[in-house]
Amino acid sequence: MRSSQEEFENAVNRVKLLKKDPGNEVKLKLYALYKQATEGPCNMPKPGVFDFINKAKWDAWNALGSMPKETARQSYVDLVSSLSSSSMSSSQVKPGADRKQQEYENLVVTSEDGITKIMLNRPTKKNAINTQMYQEIILALKAASKDNSVLTVLTGNGDYYCSGNDLTDFSGITAGEIEEKVKNNLDMLRVFVNSFIDFPKPLIAVVNGPAVGIAVTILGLCDAVYASDRATFHTPFSHLGLSPEGCSSYTFPKIMGPAKAIEMLVFGKKLTAEEACARGLVTEVFPDNTFQKQVWARLKAYSEFPANSIRISKQVIRNMEKEKLYAVNAEECSVLQERLLSNECINAAVNFLSRKAKL
């Protein structure tokens, strides 16, 4: 659809009425599109390196190359429309309320004040992760990596953070289906863990309650772990006939030393929040009655840092181990494939399903 000169001029006026500052990155994009739409390709002399502001503006405009004026006009109108609608909806939303994102069955995803929050939402099942929830978390992380938030939070709804893999995944499977089901689920698990390895922005776990299994192991791939003092951390893999996943066979020895990692991953020692903090798995523990208030005040402050700088800094720190982590994840999934088909695992799952064995 071609945008008329009048639409373009309206958009220029609407920019001045935006309620929320769209941030430097977007303002540079608006500047560049405006210049391209009104003057064509960049015709200003390249500023000196220390003339930071004009250099940034020159870079943004010059990056548009020979984009036709009409295309720049249309892109400008589209960008302002997207900003106006988000600015309008946020102004319409009650203060403190979160703007809901795409609808998910097992998650509530909201994005506000530069923070995208992914909340596990199966509280009646202690936020156990079933096949659909794995897939939804993969999608939610992908969306969060591309939205205009500065950082992303993973947390749980209800009294649990997450009770790990949904053990009822094991029910209703015939002997003939089990191999294919296990292979498909492990392919999904590998993609799920890779989503954490690849996540480009700071990913903060806000552990609001007990965490079990994969919910604990994946914390080694998060960039900060803030826990309520009522949270516990339990990886009962041997009890379940399973083996470590989420790259924990590499990250846990690295974080807490091999002996303490084995105590958790092999012998199933359940840790309090303080113990997990002492081992370096948890970054900081907060009293439960002030947990949400304190943590969200902290995260709000973090979200006001320059987005590119914290994204790039996280990547500088994490990128050097990516290849190693992909390899660890693949090896763990390969070992799990044998484990899931073992009598030890199937018996443990049957025990849970029949007696709901408490760990």
Ligand SMILES: CCCCCCCCCCCCC/C=C/C(=O)SCCNC(=O)CCNC(=O)[C@H](O)C(C)(C)COP(=O)(O)OP(=O)(O)OC[C@H]1O[C@@H](n2cnc3c(N)ncnc32)[C@H](O)[C@@H]1OP(=O)(O)O
């Ligand atoms: C062989 C076929 C293969 C199928 C393919 C599947 C493979 C998928 C990929 C492989 C992934 C492996 C990597 C992941 C590993 C793990 O995460 S291991 C850890 C798994 N989790 C557990 O073992 C915890 C099991 N739950 C419990 O021990 C207890 O429920 C609890 C968490 C200690 C809480 O106890 P309590 O407070 O007494 O509450 P409950 O009444 O037990 O629970 C309330 C309801 O929630 C349900 N529930 C809780 N946890 C889970 C769970 N993990 N899976 C499914 N359902 C769970 C519980 O059954 C209750 O439900 P209702 O009875 O309907 O009320």
